[in-house]
Amino acid sequence: MEHTAPPFFKRGPSLFARLSFFSLLSLVLLYSDARFHYMEQMRRAIAVVLHPLQRLADFPGEVGERVSDFFVTQSSLRRENERLRHENFVNSGLLQTQQALLAENEHLRALLQMRARIERGSLAAEILYSARDPFVRKVVLDKGSSAGVRQGAAVIDSKGLIGQVHRVFPWASEVSLITDRDQAIPVQIVRNGLRAVVFGLGYDGALELRFMPLNADIHNGDLLVTSGIDGTYPPGLPVATVANIEHNAAYPFARITCTPASGVGSHRQALVLGKGEALPDRPPPAEAPKLRKTKPARAQ
Amino acid sequence: MIRTPGPGRAYAEEILLPVRPGYVALTLFMAFILNLLPLSGVSLALRPDLVALVLLYWGIEHPRQVGFLPAFGFGLAVDVADGSLFGQHALAYSGLMFAAIAVHRRVPLFSARDQVLHVFGILLATQMIVLLVRQAAGNEFPGWWYFLASVTGAILWPAVRRLLRMPLRPRVREEEI
Numbered sequence: 001m002e003h004t005a006p007p008f009f010k011r012g013p014s015l016f017a018r019l020s021f022f023s024l025l026s027l028v029l030l031y032s033d034a035r036f037h038y039m040e041q042m043r044r045a046i047a048v049v050l051h052p053l054q055r056l057a058d059f060p061g062e063v064g065e066r067v068s069d070f071f072v073t074q075s076s077l078r079r080e081n082e083r084l085r086h087e088n089f090v091n092s093g094l095l096q097t098q099q100a101l102l103a104e105n106e107h108l109r110a111l112l113q114m115r116a117r118i119e120r121g122s123l124a125a126e127i128l129y130s131a132r133d134p135f136v137r138k139v140v141l142d143k144g145s146s147a148g149v150r151q152g153a154a155v156i157d158s159k160g161l162i163g164q165v166h167r168v169f170p171w172a173s174e175v176s177l178i179t180d181r182d183q184a185i186p187v188q189i190v191r192n193g194l195r196a197v198v199f200g201l202g203y204d205g206a207l208e209l210r211f212m213p214l215n216a217d218i219h220n221g222d223l224l225v226t227s228g229i230d231g232t233y234p235p236g237l238p239v240a241t242v243a244n245i246e247h248n249a250a251y252p253f254a255r256i257t258c259t260p261a262s263g264v265g266s267h268r269q270a271l272v273l274g275k276g277e278a279l280p281d282r283p284p285p286a287e288a289p290k291l292r293k294t295k296p297a298r299a300q
Numbered sequence: 301m302i303r304t305p306g307p308g309r310a311y312a313e314e315i316l317l318p319v320r321p322g323y324v325a326l327t328l329f330m331a332f333i334l335n336l337l338p339l340s341g342v343s344l345a346l347r348p349d350l351v352a353l354v355l356l357y358w359g360i361e362h363p364r365q366v367g368f369l370p371a372f373g374f375g376l377a378v379d380v381a382d383g384s385l386f387g388q389h390a391l392a393y394s395g396l397m398f399a400a401i402a403v404h405r406r407v408p409l410f411s412a413r414d415q416v417l418h419v420f421g422i423l424l425a426t427q428m429i430v431l432l433v434r435q436a437a438g439n440e441f442p443g444w445w446y447f448l449a450s451v452t453g454a455i456l457w458p459a460v461r462r463l464l465r466m467p468l469r470p471r472v473r474e475e476e477i
Contacts, residue, residue, distance in 0.1 A: 015401055022368045022394040026375070029387030034437050039386040046380040050336075054381065057336035129338030132347070133384040134442040135434045140383070167383070174383050181439060202440050 040167070047169040054172075058128060121274035123148060125155075128172065137180040137200065139163075141270060144171045152232055154273045160238035160261030161185070161226060162270055175270075178239065178260055179204055187239050188227035192217055195227050198239060198258060207240050209256035214247055218256060234273060238262075316468040324365050327354050327464055328374060336381055345445050348453035351378060352396055352426055353460050356419060359400025360407050371397040385437060392429040396422060412458040420454035 012018075032038040123143060131138035143149050145168045153165045155175050163177040176183055181202030187209075188195050194217060198207050212218060222242040228235025240258035247254055331350040339347055351374050358366040375390030382389075399422045407418050427450055435441070 015398065018368050019394060019398040022372050023391060026372065026387040026391035026394060029376075030385055030391065030433060033386035043380050043386060046377060050377060050381055053333055054336050057333050058338055061338055130340050130344075131383045132335075132339070132344060133382040134345075134446055135439045136383055138383045203442070 043167070044169055047172070051169070051171055054128070123272045123274070125149070125173075125270050125272055127268045127270055131174075135202075137163075137177040137183075137202065137204070138166065139175050139177065139270075141165075141173050141175055141272070142171075143272065144169045144173045146170050148274075149173045149272050150274075154226075154233045154237070156237055156271050156273065157262045157269065159263055160240075161233065162262045164232065165272065173272075178207060178262075185233060185239055186227045186230050187224040188235075189218065190223045190225055191219075194218070195229070196224070198224060205259060206243075207258040207260060209242070209258060210253065212254050212256055213252070214249070214254050216254065218242055218245060218254070220245060223261075224258060315470065316465060317470055319362050319365055319468065321365060323467065324358055324362070325370075327358075328366075328370065332374060332377065335378065345448055346452050348449055348456050349423070349426075350453075350460075352393065352423060353419075353453050353456065354464070355393060356396060356400050356422060357461060357464050359397050360404045363401045363404045366397070368394055368397050385433065388430050388433045391433065392426045395429050396426045399425060412461055415461075416454050416457050419457045420450060423450040423453045426450075 013021075029039060125141040125143040125147075128140045128142050131140065139162075141149070141155070149165055149168055151165055151168050155162045155165060161178055163175045163180065163183070165173050166176040167174040177200070178185060178198075179200045179202070181200055183200035185198050186195065187198045196209050196212055198209050201208055209218070209224070220242055224239045224241070226233040226235055226237045226239055238261040240260050242256060243259045244257045245254055246256070328351065331354040334350050335347075337347075355366065355371050355374065359371075371393040372390045375393035376387070378389040378393075379386050403418060403422075407415050410418070424447065427447060431441070431446070
C-alpha cells in the first residue's frame with residue numbers, strides 16, 4: 001500500500017509541522033480579517049469565482065418554485081388578486097394624502113429656508129439565501145455593484161428596515177440584518193420623539209434598546225423608527241416595537257427588548273435604498289470632542 | 301501492510317481501483333456545491349457539513365491524495381460563501397485533516413458502523429474549533445442545536461463512504477465469471 005513507504009523515502013515535513021503551518025496561516029488570516037479587515041480584496045476575488053457555483057446550487061430550488069407556480073390554482077390566484085386590489089385601494093388612498101403632505105412639507109421647508117430633502121433612489125432585489133453560519137445574521141441579495149448597490153446602503157422590506165449592505169460583490173451583496181450582533185441603529189420613538197440607539201443581539205427576533213435611563217418615557221408597544229441622524233438610514237423607517245421593559249434598580253439603565261418590525265424570514269423581496277444626502281464635512285479634529293461610536297444619543 | 305481482521309470487520313478485503321486525483325477533486329467539488337444549497341430553519345440546523353465529511357473520507361482512506369492544502373483552500377471558500385470570518389473554516393478543516401491523517405491506520409480496521417464514533421468525534425472537534433474562534437471574536441454561543449450538524453454528519457458517514465467507494469469498485473466482466 002502507498003502509505004507504508006519505508007522511512008528513507010522522502011515524505012515531506014512531518015504531520016505536526018504541516019498542521020502548525022496551516023493553523024498559523026489561518027490564525028493570521030483570521031486576525032487580520034477580524035481586526036483590520038485586510039482580507040476584503042481576496043474575499044471579493046473568491047466570491048466572484050464562487051458566484052456561478054452558488055447559482056448552480058440555487059437552481060433546483062428555483063426550478064421547484066417555478067413548477068409550483070405553474071400549478072397554482074385559479075381560485076388561489078383570484079383570492080390573491082382580490083387581496084392585492086384591496087391593498088392597492090387602501091394604499092392609493094394613503095398615497096394621495098401623502099402627496100399633499102409632501103407638497104406642504106416642501107413648501108414649509110422653503111419658507112423656513114431649510115435644505116430640501118434629497119430623493120433617494122431605490123433598487124428592488126431578491127434575497128438569494130440567508131447565511132449558513134449560525135454566528136452571523138446575514139442575507140445575500142442577488143444585486144451587486146454592477147447594479148449599483150453601494151456599501152452601507154439601507155435595505156427594507158414592505159414592513160420595515162431589514163438591515164444594511166455590509167459587503168458588495170460584483171453580482172451579489174451581503175446584508176447584515178438589524179438583529180446581527182452589535183448592529184446599531186439610531187432610532188426615535190414615534191409617540192414622543194425620544195431618541196435612542198437600538199442594538200442587535202445576535203439572534204433572531206430580538207433587539208435591545210441600550211443605555212436608556214430607568215425613568216425614560218417608554219411603554220410596551222411603542223414603535224421605533226429610524227431617526228436619520230446618522231445619515232445612513234433615511235428617517236422614518238419602522239425598525240421595531242418595544243416588547244418588554246425590565247426595571248432593575250441595581251443597574252443604571254433599564255433593560256428594554258424589542259421585536260423587529262420587518263419579516264426577514266417570511267418573504268424574498270427587498271428594496272435597497274440609495275445613498276442619501278451627503279453629510280457635511282467633519283469638523284477639524286482639534287476642536288471636535290471625542291465621540292465614541294457606541295455612545296447613544298442623549299434623551300432630551 | 302498486514303491487517304488483522306478485527307471483530308467488527310464487516311467489509312471483506314475489497315481491493316479498490318486506484319484513486320485518481322481528478323476523482324477526489326470532483327467529489328470535494330460536489331460536496332461544496334451541496335453545501336451551498338439555500339436552506340434555512342430546521343433543515344439548515346440539521347445540514348451536515350459535507351465538505352468536512354468528504355475531506356475526512358479522503359484523509360482517512362488516501363492521506364497521500366489529499367493534504368492540508370485542499371482542506372485549507374476549501375475552508376477559505378466555505379468562509380467566503382457563508383460570509384463568516386475569513387479563515388475560521390480553514391483552521392477547522394486543517395485540524396480535521398490532521399485528525400484524519402493521524403487516525404488513518406486505525407479507522408479502516410473498523411466496520412463502517414463502528415467508524416461512526418470516530419467520525420463523530422472528529423466532526424465535533426472541528427465544530428468546536430469554529431466555536432472557539434467565534435467565542436474569541438466575541439460571538440455568543442448559538443445553542444446546543446449547533447452540534448446537531450455533527451450528529452447528522454456522523455449518521456450519514458456509512459452512506460457517504462459507500463457512495464464514494466462505488467466508482468472505485470473493480471468492474472467484473474460477465475465472461476470472466
